[in-house]
Amino acid sequence: MGSWLTSLFARSPFGPMQEHQHKVQECAELVPEVIEACLSQDHERLRTLVREVSRREHEADEIKNRVRDQVPRSLFMPVSRGDLLQVLSAQDAIADNAEDLGVLISMRKMEPLPSEVAELLLELVHKCLQVVRQSTEVVDQLGTLVHTSFSGPEAQKVLALIDEVDREEHAADKIQDQLAKTFFRNEDAFKPAAIYLWMKIFNKVGDLANFAEKMTHRVRLFMAE
Amino acid sequence: MTPQILLWLAGIVGLYMAWNIGANDVANAMGTSVGSGALTLRQAVALAGILEFAGAVLVGGYVTDTVRKGIVDPGIFADEPMMLAYGMTAALAAAAIWLNLATILGWPVSTTHSIVGAISGFGIVVGGVGTVSWSKLGTIVSSWVVSPVIGGLTGYLVYLLVRKRIIETRDPAQAARRHAPLLAGGMLFILTLAMLFKGLKNLKLHLLWWHSGGLAMAVAVCGHLLVKLLQGKPRAETGPQAMEGIFRYLQVASAAFVAFAHGANDVANAVGPMAAVFAIVDTGTVVQKVPVSLWILLVGGAGIVIGLATYGYKVIATVGGKITEVTPSRGFAAEIAAAITILVGSKLGLPLSTTHTLVGAVVGVGFARGMSALNLGVIRSIIVSWLLTIPFAAGVCILLFYLLRLLF
Numbered sequence: 001m002g003s004w005l006t007s008l009f010a011r012s013p014f015g016p017m018q019e020h021q022h023k024v025q026e027c028a029e030l031v032p033e034v035i036e037a038c039l040s041q042d043h044e045r046l047r048t049l050v051r052e053v054s055r056r057e058h059e060a061d062e063i064k065n066r067v068r069d070q071v072p073r074s075l076f077m078p079v080s081r082g083d084l085l086q087v088l089s090a091q092d093a094i095a096d097n098a099e100d101l102g103v104l105i106s107m108r109k110m111e112p113l114p115s116e117v118a119e120l121l122l123e124l125v126h127k128c129l130q131v132v133r134q135s136t137e138v139v140d141q142l143g144t145l146v147h148t149s150f151s152g153p154e155a156q157k158v159l160a161l162i163d164e165v166d167r168e169e170h171a172a173d174k175i176q177d178q179l180a181k182t183f184f185r186n187e188d189a190f191k192p193a194a195i196y197l198w199m200k201i202f203n204k205v206g207d208l209a210n211f212a213e214k215m216t217h218r219v220r221l222f223m224a225e
Numbered sequence: 226m227t228p229q230i231l232l233w234l235a236g237i238v239g240l241y242m243a244w245n246i247g248a249n250d251v252a253n254a255m256g257t258s259v260g261s262g263a264l265t266l267r268q269a270v271a272l273a274g275i276l277e278f279a280g281a282v283l284v285g286g287y288v289t290d291t292v293r294k295g296i297v298d299p300g301i302f303a304d305e306p307m308m309l310a311y312g313m314t315a316a317l318a319a320a321a322i323w324l325n326l327a328t329i330l331g332w333p334v335s336t337t338h339s340i341v342g343a344i345s346g347f348g349i350v351v352g353g354v355g356t357v358s359w360s361k362l363g364t365i366v367s368s369w370v371v372s373p374v375i376g377g378l379t380g381y382l383v384y385l386l387v388r389k390r391i392i393e394t395r396d397p398a399q400a401a402r403r404h405a406p407l408l409a410g411g412m413l414f415i416l417t418l419a420m421l422f423k424g425l426k427n428l429k430l431h432l433l434w435w436h437s438g439g440l441a442m443a444v445a446v447c448g449h450l451l452v453k454l455l456q457g458k459p460r461a462e463t464g465p466q467a468m469e470g471i472f473r474y475l476q477v478a479s480a481a482f483v484a485f486a487h488g489a490n491d492v493a494n495a496v497g498p499m500a501a502v503f504a505i506v507d508t509g510t511v512v513q514k515v516p517v518s519l520w521i522l523l524v525g526g527a528g529i530v531i532g533l534a535t536y537g538y539k540v541i542a543t544v545g546g547k548i549t550e551v552t553p554s555r556g557f558a559a560e561i562a563a564a565i566t567i568l569v570g571s572k573l574g575l576p577l578s579t580t581h582t583l584v585g586a587v588v589g590v591g592f593a594r595g596m597s598a599l600n601l602g603v604i605r606s607i608i609v610s611w612l613l614t615i616p617f618a619a620g621v622c623i624l625l626f627y628l629l630r631l632l633f
Contacts, residue, residue: 005253
């Protein structure tokens with residue numbers, strides 16, 4: 001038995017999109033522990049953590065594919081399909097970055113970092129994780145935005161949240177600059193391979209925030225009619 | 226076989242037709258109210274049953290065209306009136322079978338179009354292609370485009386208005402509270418007019434436009450004041466959730482009116498042909514218009530309620546269970562848009578289908594960014610079901626017509 005009404009209404013992709021972002025954040029939440037395990041030379045723990053990041057990234061990918069399957073071209077939504085898929089891609093990139101970071105950091109046995117560098121790295125990681133968490137808050141508002149047709153005071157609140165993400169991402173950039181400078185002050189202490197790898201790792205950490213910011217910018221497009 | 230058996234047959238087939246009207250159409254109008262949590266399944270079935278029955282019996286029409294919508298000239302049957310009686314019985318059965326099939330497949334098929342298509346079928350085999358009023362059939366075809374387009378445009382505008390005046394204000398709940406009496410009054414005005422124009426005209430009240438307008442206005446003002454009174458002092462809750470709470474009442478009211486108007490309009494598709502068969506067998510002649518006795522209307526009303534109770538509740542449960550994302554503000558916008566469209570359409574003499582209009586209204590609300598996800602691919606199969614209605618009903622009717630002639 002069916003009803004034309006039930007077949008006319010498709011399942012909303014916004015709920016699964018939020019589910020995806022939550023899984024993405026679970027990936028990112030492990031990054032501080034990954035870095036700490038590396039800094040404390042706890043290789044056993046590092047391996048376990050990196051495997052766990054990879055597992056969560058895979059779970060996120062499955063949700064992502066489900067969302068994509070759920071938005072065929074014939075689906076009519078209050079937002080553009082292209083914008084929605086770009087939000088999804090940016091969410092996906094956050095998890096990919098966390099996974100890449102795990103792969104890079106366990107590629108070779110990393111020598112301990114000088115404490116001033118290590119401190120800055122941990123500061124950067126926590127700042128970037130904060131940006132990711134804030135971007136999840138933005139995604140959590142999608143349900144409310146659908147209810148208010150992406151307009152009105154609720155939309156203004158979300159725009160303010162996105163501005164906040166911008167500011168925090170900028171703060172993360174500054175920490176990353178400082179980290180790189182501090183790191184190169186100590187460049188003589190590292191082998192070239194270590195320098196190469198650490199720089200890549202720093203970039204991956206910074207990219208967590210970059211993609212979180214990019215994702216919220218795509219959400220902003222939902223509200224521009 | 227005797228004419229007595231034909232009467233029984235017509236009665237049973239008429240009941241079957243009414244059952245189908247209750248099993249599908251009504252359910253879709255009430256289902257969204259269950260989905261949004263405005264009503265429980267039990268409440269929705271009870272409310273729909275009472276209002277459909279009331280609509281059918283109170284304003285279902287005590288006089289009807291012998292041939293529904295005059296699609297075929299009854300004059301051609303003057304020499305052999307029993308042919309028309311067989312034909313009408315066959316047409317009822319064919320339309321009911323098509324509706325039953327559509328209910329199973331979940332297609333939004335118009336009951337009027339089904340019966341009109343079936344009647345044209347036996348009209349063609351009895352009197353030739355020239356018997357069918359092709360211009361009338363043409364207006365029905367045009368309504369496939371006109372109903373959803375006007376319904377869609379109205380749905381878009383109504384929801385846009387709700388958005389701009391309520392959702393986009395600083396305090397949507399307060400704005401909804403402020404607008405609720407006005408919306409309720411406006412809704413009552415429109416729906417009273419709709420009923421006066423489309424349903425009550427059969428009561429031969431001969432109301433002048435200002436009588437109808439005045440009556441509708443009086444009802445509207447009463448409704449407005451009543452809502453104001455019920456609201457009492459402004460409450461503190463704010464935000465979109467509180468706003469939807471206010472729309473919940475409006476949605477229940479609009480669904481109730483759709484059910485009432487539907488009972489009033491669509492019962493004629495079941496009882497009209499039935500009354501025609503009874504009049505022909507009774508008098509042995511063919512006239513342009515036949516009376517519909519109260520017991521026939523009661524049979525029609527009962528058939529709709531039975532359809533609702535035996536099958537329609539399942540459709541309501543399905544719709545209510547799956548469409549939980551249609552919040553009361555959207556449900557209200559779509560339902561009120563359908564009601565407005567039907568009113569204006571009947572005033573202009575356009576043969577708008579309630580079902581087709583509702584399809585358009587839902588999509589219209591979607592275009593105003595009111596729906597989270599609509600499956601537009603379904604529109605194609607909906608249109609196919611509309612296109613199939615007339616040929617299918619006509620074909621089945623021709624078969625049944627020959628069968629009846631063979632038996633009697």
